[in-house]
Structure formats: structure tokens, C-alpha cells
Amino acid sequence: MVRILSLRVPSEEHLALVKAKAQDIEPDYDHLRSWTRSYVLGHSKRIALDVDIVCRYATKDDAILECGSIPPLLTASLKDLGYCVTGVDIDPSRFSQFIQSRELNVVRCDLESEIFPFAEGQYDIIIFNEIFEHLRLNIIKTMKEVHRILKKDGILLLSTPNLRSVNGIMNFLFRNKSYSCCPDIYQEYAKLEQIGHMGHVREYTTREVSEFLAKLDFKVETLLFRGSENGQLARITSMFTPRFRPFVTYVARAQKSEPKEDSFKRAGEIGARHGKEREPRPKN
Numbered sequence: 001m002v003r004i005l006s007l008r009v010p011s012e013e014h015l016a017l018v019k020a021k022a023q024d025i026e027p028d029y030d031h032l033r034s035w036t037r038s039y040v041l042g043h044s045k046r047i048a049l050d051v052d053i054v055c056r057y058a059t060k061d062d063a064i065l066e067c068g069s070i071p072p073l074l075t076a077s078l079k080d081l082g083y084c085v086t087g088v089d090i091d092p093s094r095f096s097q098f099i100q101s102r103e104l105n106v107v108r109c110d111l112e113s114e115i116f117p118f119a120e121g122q123y124d125i126i127i128f129n130e131i132f133e134h135l136r137l138n139i140i141k142t143m144k145e146v147h148r149i150l151k152k153d154g155i156l157l158l159s160t161p162n163l164r165s166v167n168g169i170m171n172f173l174f175r176n177k178s179y180s181c182c183p184d185i186y187q188e189y190a191k192l193e194q195i196g197h198m199g200h201v202r203e204y205t206t207r208e209v210s211e212f213l214a215k216l217d218f219k220v221e222t223l224l225f226r227g228s229e230n231g232q233l234a235r236i237t238s239m240f241t242p243r244f245r246p247f248v249t250y251v252a253r254a255q256k257s258e259p260k261e262d263s264f265k266r267a268g269e270i271g272a273r274h275g276k277e278r279e280p281r282p283k284n
Helices: 012-024 030-057 073-080 092-101 139-149 166-174 185-194 206-215 232-240 260-278
Strands: 003-007 063-067 084-089 106-108 123-129 150-161 218-226 247-254
Touching: 003 030, 012 030, 012 073, 030 073, 030 123, 030 150, 030 218, 030 247, 063 073, 073 084, 092 106, 123 139, 139 150, 139 206, 150 206, 206 218, 206 247
Parallel strands: 003 218, 063 084, 063 123, 084 106, 123 150
Antiparallel strands: 150 247, 218 247
């Protein structure tokens, strides 16, 4: 049974931490400054809530990977709290000075087209926040890699917009558009050249994401509905019906079956042992 939880406001401690990081963070390139300022102003509360969620599920001994960690607000905040966290991003050089000055570990990798540069079962927790909706090539390949590098029963924290939010439903019914957060398809694809990564390809309902993850051997245990809508009616509706909030975090565990070759090997050993037990004793 999947648990349904609701989160609206981050803790004051973690919000203060993220805002402090937001004041210090600067990109290496001038053309990214406007986007960076807009991002940290618009996402500080969400990232502080992400910190709350990680603290709920992680211990200081866990190996944590944050996918799509640029700008590295969450990675830097978790490191300050004493967590063992690594970031991975398509282009960490955009914030190389900040990364070096904070002694962060951020690895370069195109999560859509490359094999992740990590060992099988290396991580206890993988954070995949606001990435799923950006993937445009082969989501199956990417999420198989996530599953590969998670330990058995390791935790996936995947956050993405909730298409079935109040705004998503209103946009579909009255604006003839299918989106919850980002309405302009052209602008989302233009981000490839403007800021170095893809914008939103599409947004999903919780059923779509849950069924997709199940086919890749992730067991969704909890849905954390989060955020608040714009507009009084939307805010009131999402307050009393959390399933209609604009964002959702999927808490899922990596289910890993025993390799078939090992199973066959053990079956052979058992069969051989039973065979020996059945061998007739030599006559005197």
C-alpha cells in the first residue's frame, strides 16, 4: 500500500541554510547570471523542502548521489549538514568556481546518453529531483542506470511536477494546454542553447510515473505531495486535497532479484549434493 503524505512548508533551519547558499552561488559565465538569480529565488523553498526529505530518509553514513545537481544548492546544503553526497551533471563547469571553493564533488556525465560513471550498487540514496520531466531521449535507459547503481533496497527520491495538479487540470480544460508548470514548448527547447540543458519535455501524472517505475523494479512506497498553487481557489483546493498539489516526490526502493546464473549454479550444487546422498554404498 502506497502511503500518501503532504508537505507544504520547509523547516526554518533548512530554509535559512539554502538561502545562505543562494546568496553566495555564482555561475562561471555571465550569460547564466540572470537564470541563476531567477532559479535560486524561485526554488529556494522547494530545495529546502528537499533537504527536509533527504534528512528524513538518510543517515550520515549513507552514500548519496544527486542527479542534475546544477546549480549545486542542494549538494552544497547537504554537504554542510555532514552528509556524504556526490553530484552528477551534464556540465558542472558552469559553476566550477563555486564547486571548487566549497570542495564539492560533482562529476560530469550526460545522464541521457552515457553510462553513469559509478559502480553497481554504489549508492544508498539517489536524488532525482526535477530531472524526469527534462528527459527527451530514452527514459528507460536512464532509469535503468539509476537502478543499477543503487544498492538493493536503496532509496530513490524522485521529484517532478504533478500534471494532475489544480493548475494542470485547469490548463487542460480551459486553456487547451497540457502542463502544470511550463507552458511554452519553444522556450523549453530553447534552454538547450540558452543555459546548457533541456527544459521540460512533458509532465506526468502520479499513475504514469508509478507504473513506469514499477516496470523497472522500483517499488513506490510513499507519495509526498508538496508545494502550493497560485491563486486563492487553487491554494484552497490543494490545501484540502493534497493530491492536487503542483509537485510530488516518489519514495521508491530498488528491488533486485538474484542473478539467474547464480540461481542455476546453486541449483546445480544442491542437485549434486543430493546425488551424492543417493549414491549406493559399496558392497563389502
